[in-house]
Amino acid sequence: MRASLVQLEVSDTESADDRRARAAALVRGRAGDDLVVLPELWPTGAWAYDDWRTGAEPIGIDGPTLRAMSVAARSAAVWLHAGTVVERDGGALYNTALVFDRTGALRGTYRKIHRYGFDTGEAAWMAAGRDVVTVPTDLGELGLATCYDLRFPELFRALVDAGTEILVVPGAWPAGRREQWRILVRARAVEEQAVVLACCAAGTHGGMEQAGGSLVVDPWGTVLAEAGAGEEVLTAEVDTDAVAAIRAELPVLRDRVLAIPAPGAGRSGPG
Numbered sequence: 026m027r028a029s030l031v032q033l034e035v036s037d038t039e040s041a042d043d044r045r046a047r048a049a050a051l052v053r054g055r056a057g058d059d060l061v062v063l064p065e066l067w068p069t070g071a072w073a074y075d076d077w078r079t080g081a082e083p084i085g086i087d088g089p090t091l092r093a094m095s096v097a098a099r100s101a102a103v104w105l106h107a108g109t110v111v112e113r114d115g116g117a118l119y120n121t122a123l124v125f126d127r128t129g130a131l132r133g134t135y136r137k138i139h140r141y142g143f144d145t146g147e148a149a150w151m152a153a154g155r156d157v158v159t160v161p162t163d164l165g166e167l168g169l170a171t172c173y174d175l176r177f178p179e180l181f182r183a184l185v186d187a188g189t190e191i192l193v194v195p196g197a198w199p200a201g202r203r204e205q206w207r208i209l210v211r212a213r214a215v216e217e218q219a220v221v222l223a224c225c226a227a228g229t230h231g232g233m234e235q236a237g238g239s240l241v242v243d244p245w246g247t248v249l250a251e252a253g254a255g256e257e258v259l260t261a262e263v264d265t266d267a268v269a270a271i272r273a274e275l276p277v278l279r280d281r282v283l284a285i286p287a288p289g290a291g292r293s294g295p296g
């Protein structure tokens with residue numbers, strides 16, 4: 026599989042419409058790839074909370090990002106994980122990922138489950154998703170997670186239990202914690218024995234400098250490709266057969282103990 030992560034610069038000075046047009050052109054330029062990935066909340070900016078209400082969009086034909094990305098996926102004939110958008114559903118907002126197939130058909134959506142902000146920002150403004158989402162493709166089963174989700178390994182284990190081989194994680198991670206992003210992305214690859222495609226934003230918006238540092242990691246934890254801090258398209262050839270091979274060679278998922286005893290429960294009593 027050839028995958029490209031479009032590490033888009035997201036700034037306060039560019040309009041959402043201009044950024045959408047630029048992102049669509051970058052996706053169209055990836056004809057020949059199998060899978061293209063964009064970052065988290067790139068139309069509005071993940072840290073530009075003031076723009077979320079006005080930039081929110083329905084997941085339907087009236088959604089400008091959905092429309093533009095569907096056309097771009099079809100034109101390049103690629104699977105497209107179009108990052109996430111601020112979804113408006115009635116009065117609620119969600120941080121929602123969109124996955125399109127090679128014909129531009131929407132094949133999966135994922136509402137981010139773990140909201141960042143410790144009761145402020147995303148945690149205050151957005152509603153939480155409730156569903157674990159995988160998307161079957163001819164490349165393998167994609168498992169969807171977004172940015173802060175990386176800190177919650179139980180979600181990734183649930184994705185693997187649901188058949189995931191390729192974890193796709195759009196992000197808008199702050200530059201000051203770039204090393205944590207790198208460690209968490211690699212940890213999820215090693216622990217789940219899965220390919221991880223982690224596409225972060227670049228640039229500065231809402232006062233937050235973005236880490237960039239998008240990563241393609243194989244199921245052994247090896248970094249196959251890593252982006253710098255600025256806007257770039259990171260492309261890597263990924264051997265998806267390695268997932269089954271490594272799971273057979275080192276069967277840690279088979280060796281799980283599902284019912285861990287409560288502390289002290291396994292200890293025999295005195296005498």
Ligand SMILES: NC(=O)CCC(=O)C(=O)O
Binds near residue numbers: 172176202
């Ligand atoms: N957009 C995010 O989810 C940010 C997550 C983050 O900054 C962190 O986990 O640290």
